Amino acid sequence: MxxxxxxxxxxxxxxxxxxxxxxxxxxxxxxxxxxxxxxxxxxxxxxxWPQDKAIGRTVESLLVFARETNPEYAAIRSEADAALERVTPAGALADPKFRMELRDITKSGDQNPTLSPSQVGSTRYLLSQDLPWFGKRELKREIAEFEAEGATSRARGTWSDLAARIKAAHAQRYYLSRNEKLTREILELIVRLEKVAQVRYAGGLAAQQDVIRAQVEQTSMRSELVTLESESRQVDARLNALLARPAAAELAPPERLPVLPTAARLDYATLEERVRARNPVLFAEESRLKAAEKSRELAYRNRYPDFTVGFGPIQYQNAVKEWEVMVELNIPLQLSTRRAQERESEAMLSAARSRKEATANQVLADLAENLAGIEAARRIEMLATTSLLPQAELTFRAALAGYENGKVDFATLLEAQRQIRQARQSQIKAQSEAQIRLAAIERLLGEDL
Incomplete structure (x- = not known):
């Protein structure tokens, strides 16, 4: 109470x-x-307590989250575990068989039928075991091992592809975030330029058209902000799907991009060797090729018969008076069937070789393409940082001073600010493009650089 x-x-x-x-x-x-x-x-x-600890500030936080939550990666890992568990039963013997025969259950009509072993004419017991031809069990186990290796490589490839998509999405978010910030800064600059134009127009030093141009430029910038916000939401939705989160879940603004590796670490010859040794897709195709080779060998080994051996006692009334041993084998007379299986294994082996070669060619072509792309992005960023941006800033300051003195028209001033914006956009876009190319290279390598 x-x-x-x-x-x-x-x-x-x-x-x-x-x-x-x-x-x-x-x-x-x-x-x-x-x-x-x-x-x-x-x-x-x-x-x-935080209501919802948003992720997304760094690409590392996204990758850690995705490794634990992405259902596609979880499914392929489970499939790899399942393939690994098939190795043991693939090379194991079949279960033994037990057989019991009740003979002459009526004793030549002298009694009613019975199922009692001590009252029938005789009871035969047989314990048998199927034995494949020598080497077949080892071949089946090796085939299962290579298939398990291929499944593990496909799991690694799935993660590499997922990580590359997450890294690319993070780079896109960084570009859109910085571009939106830049657009807002330029919008504030245009607002200040409009005020300058209004003061000059009020003093009879400039035409009304200058004020209108500034207002039109502001409208264009606000329209672009709407587009950037829409693109940001779309990228966030795609990224949340990769993270197995609700499409509208909050993501923290990206703070930075990973540091690019040095040019020496992006040498094509070195990376080609690493790709051939570590690429998950190539490794999976290599496992498939080895499994096809073992399957062909097993198909030719099927020309030989399999055995069944057994032994057991024979009971008369209450005593065991006889023992017997049994050997059984299948006769491989269906030659057309076996030849067809052998031709099938040869064709599958040829297909595996061709597929591996095609995959290697494609992977190395992608490597060369992305290395060229990352080199171009670096050069563009360098030009924008060291040349284009300083020149655009100097041009704008000179145009602003000239406009205030009446020596330059407003259109020239607007064009100067557009050049600054384009230079900064080129710089940010080059950084984002380099990260996307780096993510593609790391996907090919199956590991981070």
Whole structure:
């Protein structure tokens, strides 16, 4: 039962509730002293807890999250585990068989039928085991091992592809975020230029067209901001899908891009060797080729028969008086069937070789293409940083001073600010493009550079 409260107790609780309005503290008599203390501690700490710790500031946080949550990667890992578990049964013997025969259950018509081993004419027991021809079990186990290696490589390839898509999406988010920030800065600059144009127009030093041009430029910038915001939401939705999160889940703004490796680490000859040795797709195709070779060998080994051996006693009434041993084998007379299986294995082996060669050619072509792309992006960024951007800033300052002195028209001033914006956009886009190319190279390598 609730304890009656005194006036003084009510006043004390009223003062406490006024001091801590967001908290609702139950009387300790209701929950007990320990429960009340725990509830009060949690209530005080609750406002400090983050509602939803957003990820996305760095690409590393995205990759860690995706490795644990992406269902596609989880599925392919489970398939690889399943393929690994097939190795043991592939090379194991079949279960032995037990057979029991009740002979002459009527004793030549002298009695009614019976199923009792001690009352029939004789009872034959047989324990048998199927034995494949020598080497077949080892070949089946090796085929399963290569298939398991291929499944593991496909899991690695799935992760490499997923990581590359996440890295590319992070680079796109970085580009859109910085471009939006740049657009807002330029918009503020255009607003200030409009004010300058209005002052000059009010003083009769400039035409009204200058003010209108500034307003048109602002409208164009705001329209571009809408486009950038829409593209950002689209990229966020794609990235959330890769992370197995709701499409509208919050992502933190990207803070930085990973550091690009040095030019020496992007040498084509070195990377080609690493790609041939580590590329998950090539490794999977190599495993498939080896499995096809073993399958062909097994197809030719099927020309030889398999055996079944067995032994067992024969019971007469209550005593075992005879023992027997049995050997059985299949006769491989269906030659047309076996020749067809052999031709099939040869064709599958040829297909595996061609597929591996085609995959290697494509992977090396992608490597060369992305290396050329990352080199071009680096050069563009260098030109924009060291040449184009400083020149554009100098041009703008000169145009602004000339406009204030009446020596340059407003159109020239707007064109100068557009050049600054284009230079900065080129710089940001080159950084993003280099990261996308780097992600593609790391996908080919199956590991980070």
């Amino acid at each position: 609730r304890q009656p409260t005194t006036a003084s107790g009510h006043d004390e609780r009223s003062q406490e509730s006024r001091r801590v309005r967001p908290l609702r503290v139950l009387p300790c008599g209701f929950l007990g002293a320990q429960a009340c203390a725990l509830g009060l501690a949690l209530a005080i700490a609750a406002p400090a």
